Amino acid sequence: MAPKQLRPLSQISNGERVSLVSIDAGHGLKTRLAAMGLLPGVEIAVVNNSHPGPFVVSVKNTKMILGRGMADKIIVQ
């Protein structure tokens, strides 16, 4: 079976569930995101990906809003 493609989170549509691979951000921000549960391997469910409109995901049972650009920096598969 072919390995699943790596994509930025911003390209994932509503209802899809993906797994976090890496985050393209600085040390401090990565630490903060890690504390909120965004670690490699964690499952992310996209609740609302609409333009314009908030990018809402669900991680470890918590709903979160991602700001502009952030969704581009989270690489998933």
Added chain:
Amino acid sequence: MQKKITVALAGNPNSGKTTIFNMLTGARQHVGNYPGVTVEKVQGLCRYSDYEITFVDLPGTYSLTAYSTEEIVARNFIIEQKPDVVVDVVDSSNIERNLYLATQLIEIDVPLVLAFNMSDVAEQKGLVFNNDQLAKLLEAPIVPTIGNKGKGKAELLDAIIKTFTQKKEQRIHRIYFGDEIEEELTILGNIIDDKESLSAKKYGSRWLAIKLLESDADILDKIKDKSVKEAVNRSIDHLKDIFADEPHIIIADRRYGFISGACQETIKSTVELRHSVSDMIDAVVTNRILGLPIFLILMYLVFMLTFKAGKYPMHWLEMFFEWTALNINAFWPPDSQSWLKSLLVDGIIGGVGGVIVFLPNILLLFAAIAMLEGTGYMARAAFVMDRIMHKIGLHGKSFIPMLIGFGCSVPAIMATRILENKRNRFTTIMVIPLMSCGARLTIYALMIPAFFPNQYRGLVMWLIYLIGIVLAVICAKLLRLTIFKGDTIPFVMELPPYRMPTIKAIAIHTWQRGWLYLKKAGTIILAISIIMWAAMSYPKAPSKTLEGLTAEQVHKANLEHSIVGKIGLAIEPVIKPLGFDWKIGIALIGAAAAKEVFVSQLGIIYAVGTDEKQAKQSLREKLQANYTALQGFCIMLFCLISTPCVATIAIIRQETNSWRWAMFQFFGLTALAYLITSVVYNIGTVFVS
């Protein structure tokens, strides 16, 4: 004799920590600041059994890294102040994420109690806890609580006291980070014990080693020994090689692994999660089409509540002060020139009145904000407005204080507390005065009918408001590109589920704000008001020159003879490029006390007497006779842009914890006002002639 202990409350934002705090301390709370930062320090008292417990409500944090001021403050309080017990308030319907903070507290090795809050929501979700077993794994007592219903208070207090009194034993279950990391931790631990023994004693060498592997900026600062730093770098490089990722990520992952393991053994989920009510509400509230109108309607309601409903108590307060003034006046014979009477009535009562007059607005506004935040709506609102505000470089939430600014700058600046980011907050505070406030309306109401024919009046008023808004946008953008430069939009924000806040919580929060205002800003406003009163009333004109003059003319002469009068005269050459004369100068100085004073000062200078209706009319006639429409417009423009009043300066001092920013804004706005008004006046004169 009561035993005194200190207990710190830690927990995630939205975990209900403050509700637990309120439950434990009731109204016996005190709000201040941690030294050197603008983070609030909230303390409260609770008497239970034979203990007097001081609870400190630490800022809500997701972890204890050095990433934000709140986290550093919380961590430092725990490590430096060494509270007797730390209570971690956990949202038990969201347990895995919430326990991340607990793992950090375990690493610091504090006497820990876990409050599993919102246990009713967890139950609804179908979660079943084996608290006994989990408490054994975490080595901390677990107390289920329902903060907003007051459940679990006694049990929590019992657990706190038991934890305090029992002997501190060595922890059995450490969080195990895996062989490779543990190996490096041992190596680093030994070096730290050797070379940095002071720090090792204070913080514990294992904890320091963990922090150093995480590249914690705060701890890195504290380590001075070069060989330690080198060892840290070696360890990090080594681990990067093995794991193809940075150690701090692996460490975070292992913490979640520990939590996951503990939870899998002890928590069962019995009900499948369905679409919650929250999701349904969100579908409407953050909807592309409906979201913005809903937000605007709510904002309209907040504004109406603050200012329209606030009118009644303000009116009662005004009547109360008038009644008091009358009664004090009655102690002296009529026409008495006693300085004591003047000090009491005009100075002190006037000054105190000037402070208290803001209180109803502030209380109502904060009740409304507490309501919006407590329900969880605020997070959604921030996002609805974000797209527009982002273009100016501000946060979505900035919209709310700026809107309030159209009523009054003082509560608006206090409202910027809802902005967590310091740069956003300061930028917003700086531009709020450009939102033309209610007091300036009295000036427009005087000037516009005096100089402009009926059909243009609405237009001119609208134009002034618009100029204010445009200037605010430009200034905000400039500030964000220069002084407050930097990325400030949070990349990620939690969306808490909707909840119903308790009346008690709203009441306590609102009262705290009001009290803080009175204590801090109120004293400054009062002091400055008295100084201004003295400067406007003294020195009085020599009685010889007053013979034969009417009451109004006496008043006028006295004002011209006073300090303010003399200053007004002196600055005339400076304000001439704006089209102003010394009379306007005097009125403007007086207006620094409060914008409404501008009108009354002009009234005195033009000796129009005290009958209100007649005075306004005759004042307008005098103005028409003495100034052109262009000058009238320039006066309004200057009043729009310059500092609203001393209350604004005082509140900025309170909210930013320094005089620096208050002065920066004062001089900045004055300079801006001067610049723009002189340009408009001079260009205008060319056009008119």
